[in-house]
Amino acid sequence: MSGSSKNDLTGSTKFGTFGGVFTPCTLTILGVIMFLRFGQVVGQSGIYTAVLIVLAAKTITTLTTLSLSAIASNTRVKGGGAYYLISRSLGVEFGGAIGVLFFAAQAISVAMYIIGFTEALAATFPSMADNAMAISTLVNLITFVCVYIGAGWTIKVQYFILAILAAALGSFYAGAIADFNPEYLQTNLQPSFLEGENTFTMFALFFPAVTGIMAGANMSGDLANPSKSIPRGTLAAVVVTGVVYLSQAFLLGCARPAEELIGNNMVIRDIAVWPMLITAGVFAATLSSALGSMMGAPRILQAFARDEIFTSLKFFGAGSGLSNEPRRATVLTFAIAQVCIVFGDLNAIAPIITMFFMITYGLLNLATFYESVTRNPSYRPTFKYSHWITSLLGMIGCFGVMFLINGVWATMSLLFIGAIYWFIRSKEVEARWGNLQSGVIFERARKALLKLEDEVYHPKNWRPIVMALSGSGWTRPHIPIYGHWLTSGHGILSLAHVVTGDLEEQSVLRDRYEKLLRSFIKREEIDAFPAVACAEYVSDGIESLIQCHGIGGLRPNTVLLGWPRDESKADSFGATVRLIARTKRSILAARFLSHREDDEDSEKSTATSTAEHWTVPRGTIDVWWRGMENGELMLLLAHLLHRNPEWRANSVRVLRVVQNEQAKAEIIKHMQEIAASARIHFDTEVVISDEPVPKVIHATSRNASLVLLGFQTPEEGQEAAMYHSLELLAGDLPRVIMVDSAGGMTLES
The missing domain is CATH 3.40.50.12370 (Rossmann fold)
Incomplete structure (x- = not known):
């Protein structure tokens, strides 16, 4: 089981709020989409709509972060992040379905970030474009080796990457302010959608940029104090990255015409005062996001495997060394990412990841909603800024946006998770932990008994x-x-x-x-x-x-x-x-x-x-x-x-x-x-x-x-x-x- 004390990290190797939550969340959010696709989002959507897209995406992730913070501060969070939290609330069936889905989303995200890195590298050095597949494979292998060595070393690397990212953003802001053009501002206020594109397709393209809120929760088993670090670090990352994206949406629209924003994936580099810092920033952001997902995905699989919902996955529950590194699961993550690198491209992968993350966020909000409305005495979160209304709105927002983006993909995703849920239920897997299903049943029974008491018997x-x-x-x-x-x-x-x-x-x-x-x-x-x-x-x-x-x-x-x-x-x-x-x-x-x-x-x-x-x-x-x-x-x-x-x-x-x-x-x-x-x-x-x-x-x-x-x-x-x-x-x-x-x-x- 994931809760075995022998599998916990020693206190000296666990991470705090900044290193274990804020840094991986920020680096995952400010990643490949920001550098390579946000210009296209602003160019096609216009400044007004781009700001609305950012606000809508941030609203959903903020509401989800409130739910995440409430559950994380209500229980002793162990390895597995969102999977652990959902399975301990909604039960083994939903938990198992989310375990499969969320692991797949994180593993596929590795490929998305590496493809983004290769694209940026090819734009900087055009002679490398013909070897894109080989470069992506090499980067995937390097990322795998870094994570295989251990999370401690990878976290230290992320501090250096965060410094490069901050310098790159400073270079962009300096260049965008210097290139401010009122005419561009006027013309870029309104949308300029290409054929077949609309607000929702742009939202689908952008939303993976804000899905990094789970990067810290995925490291829950490696945190010294998860119940405090996850709320503080995640909310801080949401606020900081929200300011970055909103300011970028305005400055991009003021610095370049829509045609260049749409057609030039490296437009941020061209705007910057020191272009090489942007290039370094792109490389750093994409690699850090890939590292974050490569660290998170195996930990989800490890926790999932230890719960023995699928006995065939028990092999991946093993940990290595004193820090309990999920190396077997890391190998599988590498293999999945490599398959996606061979067969996928950035624009095709992003909407799939959007659906998977939306379902995960929706169920996390649902779990918090049920915990709250059932008035379970065990639901006593120390985080006080979550309410059942915010959780309900977060859940509605997640599932609603799924269908607005692409009804077919949304339906297929829900059918997929429904099939996994049915399969686990048909196996009659017995959870070895408490969940709120009994609380939901109790609350329904309580209300039904009171109503029955009021009814006139006939x-x-x-x-x-x-x-x-x-x-x-x-x-x-x-x-x-x-x-x-x-x-x-x-x-x-x-x-x-x-x-x-x-x-x-x-x-x-x-x-x-x-x-x-x-x-x-x-x-x-x-x-x-x-x-x-x-x-x-x-x-x-x-x-x-x-x-x-x-x-x-x-x-x-x-x-x-x-x-x-x-x-x-x-x-x-x-x-x-x-x-x-x-x-x-x-x-x-x-x-x-x-x-x-x-x-x-x-x-x-x-x-x-x-x-x-x-x-x-x-x-x-x-x-x-x-x-x-x-x-x-x-x-x-x-x-x-x-x-x-x-x-x-x-x-x-x-x-x-x-x-x-x-x-x-x-x-x-x-x-x-x-x-x-x-x-x-x-x-x-x-x-x-x-x-x-x-x-x-x-x-x-x-x-x-x-x-x-x-x-x-x-x-x-x-x-x-x-x-x-x-x-x-x-x-x-x-x-x-x-x-x-x-x-x-x-x-x-």
Whole structure:
């Protein structure tokens, strides 16, 4: 993992704000585009539009820098820059997609800067133009060697390059002021676009010039104090380079006509008082930008590889030496840059990099936006100048400009990142770090619960919120499995268990049973929540669970429990039923002959027996109708069970026993009316018989997959009588659920 302490740099080799953030950011921003293409941007766009382009680009990068600063000051930033920050906020899928995208963007940027260097060299020494490919390859190799040696040496080289760049800019300003021409100013205020060009194509050409704001963040693993250095150094670089570009836009338009600005890529050199300083500046800026990207890209890949999102990339996670240099990743960066050098050119590469950086910036803003609006208690950035509004505007700006520049490229880029996101999600990679997805879900749930609490409850909105007294899951697997089928896609299921004894003495056992339930839920892939209570008596535990489990409108309205296996437990079962009824919960008692345990608390049930209960039995779902009191709930449960894909072949039958033919027509008509108003399809069967009802039920439903029978809560002292009467009704039917409805639902809705 990227967070391993053994991979951290020693304090003596880490960098501060100026060397580790401001310098690489400034040198990357004031690079090849400024020297070789900004004149074209000003010439075609005109001074006014060029200033707007600079301001728009700087606004987006400033908003993104605010977001970057907030996240960077909220967490311990390790190697990987934007990848690390986004993955730890938006999760492994977005983080993985950004890891691939941002590494590619940085690696391709190396090629862009080297091509720019070669172009400047060829303009200065025309005889070298025929060897451009060889020169670019040589420069790529030199850049690779510098970075391969180590970041410390490269940072020192950048101090020297920064001094050359400052001298070059001074030479340009002196020459531009001396060549000030009011006529050029007047004519260059308005655009002079070439055919096929417009403001957005110029923006696309210019925007890579301001993407260097991540150069410091990419060095996050090499900084002594990332949470302070990244905000200070990046914002300082944004302000300084913003002043440079705005002043250049004005001075270029005042010093040369539009035709020369457009046609001469080295116009800045021609304006300067000391042209050789510009040449040195171009060489220095392009090489420093290439060095910055060559340093940043491998560190992104190294952090990405260490997170093992793609195990095939694990090879690139290794570091070398005390400073943990990502040398394997540096070799791959060199190879990608070389491929782009062979096949690319500056104008073709710039828009691609623009799209990649825009997506990265957009998702960074999205991460900060979500961190803020979800009010995650862990989101406590020391940087106080970021707000969810600035993050939202930054995100909208990034994605909006993408489509304004080139809708096709924007769509392809988003589809590409979407495909990576889907691929990682399909692999079900488990993040080994916290992210804000749980915070987003929590905030949505919180608001939904509060809104649900304010809504006026109506019986038509009834859903099964079932608490299943399931033991540890393995002891009575038919109960959680049928609970899952009854609630799947429609309600909420909790698997509950009561540990008897004092909480202080049984806390370890309570935790053990909760782990067992979680294990059962995960293994059987049941949509459920565990609920374990500790109480001196089982009845007290059940009472606590029923009263306290759940929150707001999501409290259990139905309790599913097992039917007692013999008469000796009838009294305690009846007492439990009365207790549940007093809390106004519906009761479902599952009587399955195939699972009458010798000991209800045993855990000897095997995986094989659990699998057997997942097998849907053949036959109809039979509802024995005796009126609306229990009938509504029984019919609704049969319908919900039938809605499961596994149960679609099991049709629902509503059955009634009468003693004479005259009542049959009236009952059928009544049930047809119920079916129409309830919009539930079922078959009505009226059995005419003067035989005892239990005998009729046994004969009619002997091949049913499940039988639903209604019952009433017994009065005190009537527990045994209730047990005998229901046992008589159920007889040898293999699967019966007894239903005592507490109401709260309606079929006619």
